[in-house]
Amino acid sequence: MQGRSDVSVSQVSEASSISPNLQTTKHLIVSRADGCWLIDRQGERYFDCSAGSGAVNLGHQHPQVVAAITRQAAQLVHTGWNLQSDIRTEAVQRLGAFSPYDNCGVLLTVTGAEGVEAGIKVARAYTGRKFLIAFEHSYHGKTAGSLAVTWRESFRQFIADSGTTIFTPFPLLHLEDESYGTEACLKELERVVEMLESAGEPPAAIVIEPIQGSEGVLPADPGFLRDVIKLGKRVGCLTVYDEIYTGFGRCGFPFYGSREGLTPDLMVVGKALGNGLPISAVLGPTQIMEALPPGHHTSTFSGNPLSCAAACAVLEVTQKEETWRLADWAGVQIREGLLGLSQDYAFISKPRGEGLMLAFDLLDSSGNPSPRLAEQFAEEVLRQKIIVRYGGFHGSAVKITPPLLMSVSELEFLMEGLRRAAQAIANNALR
Numbered sequence: 001m002q003g004r005s006d007v008s009v010s011q012v013s014e015a016s017s018i019s020p021n022l023q024t025t026k027h028l029i030v031s032r033a034d035g036c037w038l039i040d041r042q043g044e045r046y047f048d049c050s051a052g053s054g055a056v057n058l059g060h061q062h063p064q065v066v067a068a069i070t071r072q073a074a075q076l077v078h079t080g081w082n083l084q085s086d087i088r089t090e091a092v093q094r095l096g097a098f099s100p101y102d103n104c105g106v107l108l109t110v111t112g113a114e115g116v117e118a119g120i121k122v123a124r125a126y127t128g129r130k131f132l133i134a135f136e137h138s139y140h141g142k143t144a145g146s147l148a149v150t151w152r153e154s155f156r157q158f159i160a161d162s163g164t165t166i167f168t169p170f171p172l173l174h175l176e177d178e179s180y181g182t183e184a185c186l187k188e189l190e191r192v193v194e195m196l197e198s199a200g201e202p203p204a205a206i207v208i209e210p211i212q213g214s215e216g217v218l219p220a221d222p223g224f225l226r227d228v229i230k231l232g233k234r235v236g237c238l239t240v241y242d243e244i245y246t247g248f249g250r251c252g253f254p255f256y257g258s259r260e261g262l263t264p265d266l267m268v269v270g271k272a273l274g275n276g277l278p279i280s281a282v283l284g285p286t287q288i289m290e291a292l293p294p295g296h297h298t299s300t301f302s303g304n305p306l307s308c309a310a311a312c313a314v315l316e317v318t319q320k321e322e323t324w325r326l327a328d329w330a331g332v333q334i335r336e337g338l339l340g341l342s343q344d345y346a347f348i349s350k351p352r353g354e355g356l357m358l359a360f361d362l363l364d365s366s367g368n369p370s371p372r373l374a375e376q377f378a379e380e381v382l383r384q385k386i387i388v389r390y391g392g393f394h395g396s397a398v399k400i401t402p403p404l405l406m407s408v409s410e411l412e413f414l415m416e417g418l419r420r421a422a423q424a425i426a427n428n429a430l431r
């Protein structure tokens with residue numbers, strides 16, 4: 001193809017179009033960003049209540065992150081995974097020190113989905129087993145599995161095919177339905193483990209999001225998480241926390257796995273680690289991490305210097321400002337506000353979640369989840385210059401996951417906008 005240096009940006013964008021697979025907001029084209037705000041071509045500012053899909057805990061364009069990647073860009077942008085770099089060594093050391101593990105092995109990856117796949121490989125290599133237990137309503141990524149079409153048998157031995165995954169119910173505490181309560185879910189998990197053991201195929205890993213994010217912000221009871229870890233230890237399988245959403249302070253503590261009694265065998269982290277730069281990782285005790293033979297999980301950009309520079313800055317700011325405390329504080333204020341909304345408007349459910357990983361459902365007049373109202377609510381919220389994500393397994397959950405570094409006036413702007421949107425829905429219903 002010829003170079004197109006003679007063509008202006010607008011001409012190029014008319015000639016090509018983004019795949020409809022990437023459903024984008026139709027009317028909003030972002031040109032710049034600043035902290036909690038996304039700014040369009042006309043200079044209109046929108047509060048980003050999704051924090052870029054949970055990836056910018058420190059807010060967009062955080063000055064320390066921007067300075068770190070700018071400095072790094074002038075020095076070294078790329079090495080390839082098989083060469084060490086100063087910044088990669090620093091990122092590994094900082095990340096290991098921030099993790100809950102004393103001797104932490106750090107396997108750097110690029111995306112969340114890739115990190116999850118690498119974590120599964122580590123668990124399979126360590127246990128010599130292949131079956132996995134995952135949970136209903138889980139979300140761990142969308143890659144189709146490149147190993148399925150990769151030839152070398154030693155790479156393929158860790159393939160993550162769906163035939164070796166058993167799904168078991170995740171507690172749905174907001175439903176107040178005993179069959180999805182903590183006890184019932186634990187019993188079912190035990191039954192699945194026993195079934196696998198008696199079939200001579202004990203599980204390699206139990207993979208779990210401590211709070212399920214994508215399917216509607218569904219928190220498990222800490223007691224459930226503790227019992228999952230205990231059960232895993234009893235049967236010699238690894239518990240893997242997917243902390244891609246919950247990590248780096250979002251839920252009011254550095255990681256879920258840094259809470260007393262809740263440290264899993266492995267953790268996968270991503271999203272906020274790079275505050276907008278692509279980087280993820282598998283973390284765990286070195287004696288487990290070393291089970292994966294060298295070269296069995298690599299990708300061209302793992303340990304990319306720019307992403308590592310961003311991660312170093314993120315870790316420094318996160319530790320210095322103890323951002324999890326801010327998330328905890330702001331989460332309490334927002335939760336109270338949302339509780340107020342649920343009392344004033346029957347179509348808004350009680351909030352759920354922890355820290356700044358919160359959600360509520362939009363309900364129809366019979367109290368059932370309403371995807372249509374959730375969509376309307378998100379549109380009304382956008383009119384208030386706030387971007388929220390909605391969806392979940394019922395399609396009715398509105399997710400509140402703003403940046404953790406938020407001022408009091410920004411918090412008030414958010415709550416005022418949500419209230420106005422709720423009032424607009426109530427007014428529409430009366431018309």
Ligand SMILES: Cc1ncc(COP(=O)(O)O)c(C=O)c1O
Pocket residue numbers: 053111112113114116139140141142209213214242243244245270271
């Ligand atoms: C818990 C969890 N795991 C994995 C992923 C996949 O991450 P990525 O989109 O970076 O592949 C996500 C993304 O939303 C997630 O929330």
